[in-house]
Amino acid sequence: MVVKALMVMGVIFALYAVFIAQVKPYWSISHHKEQQDNQIKAEKYLYDYRQEHGVVVGSSLSSHLGNLPGIYNLALDGLSSLDGLAIVMKQKSPPRTVLIEINFIDREENTSFTGLVNNPVLKPAKRLFMSMRADKQPLSVVVEQLQMTLDRLRAPFIIPDPAVPGSATSAQQASRYTELLTKQLERYAQAPAPGVFEQQLGKLRQAVSLLEQQGARVVFFEMPVDCRLDDSPRAKAVRVAFRQYFPQATYSYVPRPACAAYQTADGIHLDAQSVTKYSYFLQEQLAKHKR
């Protein structure tokens, strides 16, 4: 029985691996599953992307940045730049440019995530078998199909809600925004705990110096947030600490644009329009840095 079951598993796996390798299906799975999104992002970077180009590392604040030619967005939801760097640093060839988001550097590295991505057994297996990667999970495809069916069934019953100014929806959205912003104001009212923060900055300094030794160009940037948070004790403390550990005379920084020019969805995450706007701004600044 044991041998038969193992043989069945071998056959199914082989068939699935051949299917994935030959058909190379694009399954836009995940969303609402932070860890899986992060894993897919990391795996695409490790196995599909030419790593000698540039890379952005950061938190969910920069995870939706796009339109950066030759730069892979490895910013991870719920994590920090250090998690992205833990993946980048394990590569044989370092990227030419590394963009490091500074906003949430005080978050400790999620070693269970980086350990999984850098696992010495799984990493070569996933490189070899595309079918073992997170974006090729067969049950996720079933979920995708079920979701589309449910959405189709639901569609006739959904009443479009334009959220025009002055409408009930608009008022609801404004009240939710205030609620979310209040939570962020509480969070930003205090500077990061000194012990952990300094430890994280120390780790970052080590990683940056190693990258520079390998010829990488490191550029720091700060994602814009709501203006009421931009001037908060937390944001100020992060800036001061960065200037101490990475003096502006020695390290490259993307200049901080006026926060009023950007809109956020919850105080800290830019809305879709502003994310595009900031991506273009970042692109321009990188071009200047190159010159």
Added chain:
Amino acid sequence: MLFNSFAFLGLCLITLFLYYLPLFSRAQVKLLIIASMLFYAYDQPALVVLLLLSAGINTGVSYWVLFGNATSKKALATLGVGLNLAILAFFKYSPLFARTFLPSGNDIGRFLLTIPLPIGISFFTFEGISLTIDLYKNKAFSQREGEGLTFTKHAERTLFFISFFPHLVAGPILKAHDFLPQISRKYFRNIEWEAAFKCLVVGYFLKMVVADNLKDFTLLLDFPYHQYYSSLTLLTMLFGYSIQIFADFAGYSAIALGLGKLFGYTLQENFNFPYISTSFKEFWKRWHISLSTFLLEYLYIPLGGNRKGRARTYLHLILTMFLGGLWHGAAWSYAIWGLCHGLALALEKLAGYDRPSQSTAIQLVRGLLVFIFVTLAWLLFKLPNFADVISFVRSVAKNSGALSTTRINSSILVYSLPVVIYHLYYVVRPRAAWRPVVRLEYIGYGLLLFLILVNSGNPGSFIYFQF
């Protein structure tokens, strides 16, 4: 160390290899003790001392209970139980005591709040209690076995009983009278490969594919996230959590059973398809069996069980479940959870619904009601803070969720389906019409293995580790 980690796989393979080598045939127990210590020390090395202390106390007390003066046996057994409970109370319930009874800012309170919770303490202290009581009642082994027992041998057996790594951190809770008689030399040729394989495959599938995938959606039950979802999505998430907690714990228990079999030991079944139960009494005969039988043998029956009249029976049931709830965690929500189950058991007994009905329709309705009650009660597990429970109930009542959630609902349904099929298969399996399917079970196990390989979620720790 997690069962689903590569470090564990390495430890397990090396131990298994050495265990059956003729060179180590006389040191099999010692080898398993060393492996168990490495397993426990992997995450919390300092707390190995506590494990050894607990084993030491239980060795001493139980040895005196066995060979000491006949007149002092009862007092010694009581002391043994008391010491185990004191260890559990100090390490597990001190923070709860401080939060409930001491003013904030109090020095003693601050100290009590810093006491770390050693992983698996609820399990190994209960096993210590079982050892003391079973030896006191002469249940753990025969007179002949007891006669040749030296203190060193007894210490080795006790340490092995308490620390054997498959059950060490999350059960099943072993009873001395089940486990101690099994300690003997084991042979490779006697391994029950098929049974071990089935347990391991089902266990890893439930944990890695079902529970680890569901956890990423059910985390949205936490405050403040639940405020942003519709009633339907919140109830779907709660259903998902009910499936997740089963898959997580039953998965862990199945892995423990499979590992035990690889080393020649049979651990007690901990789950027997609990979600097909049609009464609360049946549910507790199928869910966390090692705990419910422990509570039955060492608490409910000694309290008087059902031998002291109807009113006392209900009281015993409620009290046993209340304490059983509190055993799970140092928060009043767990006690309330236990109390709810105790009340349900008592009311069910009072109404005479604890016996199966002849009508299939009635059985189905009862099964559904039991499942709904059990699922709603899990909310107290997921949200140990009462304020969060109230906020969740308010969110369900308000139905003001604005986020699009077909993705969440679809995912929960898809990842819950294997558990539903697992239970249904158990119901139809004995029927003659299903015999051809049963003969092809190996295809199912092959499929489960394939899904473990390609569809596992991000590994999370086992829910019951916190208890």
